[in-house]
Amino acid sequence: MGDWKRTHYCGQLTADDIGKDVCLMGWVQRRRDHGGLIFIDLRDREGFAQLALDPDRDPEAHMKADKVRNEFVVAVQGKVSPRPEGTVNPKMKTGEVEVEVHELRVLNTAKTPPFMVEDYVDVAENTRLKYRYLDLRRPSIQQNIVLRHKITRSAREYFDGEGFVEIETPFLTKSTPEGARDYLVPSRVNPGTFYALPQSPQIFKQILMVAGYDRYMQIVKCFRDEDLRADRQPEFTQIDCEMSFVDRDDVLRIMEGMIAKVFKETIGVDVALPMPRITYAEALSRFGVDNPDLRFDMELVDISDTARECGFKVFADAVAWGGVVKGMNLKGGSSLSRKELDDLTDFVKIYGAKGLAWAKLTPDGWQSPIAKFFKPEELERINHLLQAETGDVLVFVADSFRVANDALGRLRVHLGHKLGLIEKDSYAFTWVTDFPLLEWDGEMRRHVAVHHPFTAPMDEDVPLLDADPGKVRAKAYDLVLNGSEIGGGSIRIHDKAVQSRMFDLLGIDEDEARIKFGFLLDALEFGAPPHGGIAFGLDRLAMILTGSDSIRDVIAFPKTQKATCLMSEAPGPVDEKQLKELSIRLATRPKQ
């Protein structure tokens, strides 16, 4: 670079800069050699600038430009000038100007990249991940990463203004029962023992409340050793909060404000407050899932009462065995072909449904393989319940409450996309409240916490803890955006007796509770304030705000579905010496 100092970003040059002497530094996007004149598109974080190298004006710079190739790192000094009449490029932000280069320095050469560093090239994901540093140079990914920064900046600003204190909690901590599989870290100093990387800072943030910090927040990595999905990585980031002396409504109100500020400051969208709320029970009943996508209608309708008496054995039996029959009206869906309807049947089978009954509403009534099993008045009643009109398609699942809701709920979202019911750039928020506290686990033959073991039951349901634990509702809440759970939290138990009762119900005996998180139980006995909090999934929030289909597009260095990093080749084998220091012997040799 010599003594050169960059004066401008490439992407920020405008007509206002005409006449200025500038120094730019960046990467060569493309070189266009006209025999005489050479043009170079120079790229940096902020965009592109066209460099013009004229052999008559600056022969030495022109000669150097002749040797320049894609992705070379180049510095230039020159004058910003208006482009000649007729050569303005309206497609380019800096298309009105160019830099007349007087001097050019090649700061570094580059091998020919394995793929073009451009937005529109379609490259296999494994190639992108192996050369992640090149992929990250692409403008669209850079915009995602910068937008992610804006999210955390806005959130921190907001929380600071609301009196929150950012406090770090340990990564080397203790394995806790319940929840996801832990990532373990062996302790060298204490042979045979392990730290666990936190699945969330849950216990520590509660202890910070006991410690009197009152309002805590942290933007923090969490680790869960579970299988990956398009929106799930083994290490991910939470915007984590906890507050003392608050009830549920306090938490929701303050958190809505944060989300609204983030939306305004990242993508300029005004979020209407307060956000709508729906109970867990209502969400399940109307949408089949606890993360309803409210960008479109097409609600589920329970027709069990009609199905119970009907002549179609599949429906009647399902109800007789304690299940339900639910249906959905695909408004104007008669354009769906027989093949497409069959595909929908395959779709619901993924979620355990045994089949999907369907009926097309023609001017003559039901056109359906199952029409013959129903009396006219039964069809009439079902049509009425589903508000069916000519041109609609009705679909039904008869199964257990869980399977019918799950299958139709997922089908609803599938069809919402397939039938184009979702308006682009729309953001439908809802709080989901009143989750059940506990869920019966048939395999483990005991209750498990729906949220986590520190979630408080609703006051009016506390008596049910003994009578009917499965019926107890929790002071828990999720924030759902466009059908994606972007945050979840609860008011916590701050009373040792209730906490002990909870462990009891979870089949965690006192000794085990003491070993696993006795320190929290101890802390609860030293003046724990009423408290509660929430954690937002930063990655999912960033996905939605950037319109990304994959979580990998909003994480600088993501992992593959097998939880490997193709760039660093982690995880990898370690030296025998390292293992010995850690008192570890391998039962399995790593695959070569």
Next chain:
RNA sequence: GGGGCUGUAGUAGAGUCGGUUACAACGCCGGCCUGUCACGCCGGAGGUCGCGGGUUCAAGUCCCGUCAGCCCCGCCA
């Protein structure tokens, strides 16, 4: 653990019914070109058809296995 999709020059693709030397595009290399901007024109190089096995006179193509990437189920308090 299970289901599905994909894998062919550096990149992303075509490759018919199993049949001659595996195509054209972008990129790359060389040459020409003074207003392009996905510059243009001419020429050239570049292949372990993911890997292993099988069927066959003959396999990119068919079969079996395996590996990798992606999507999903299970899992993810």
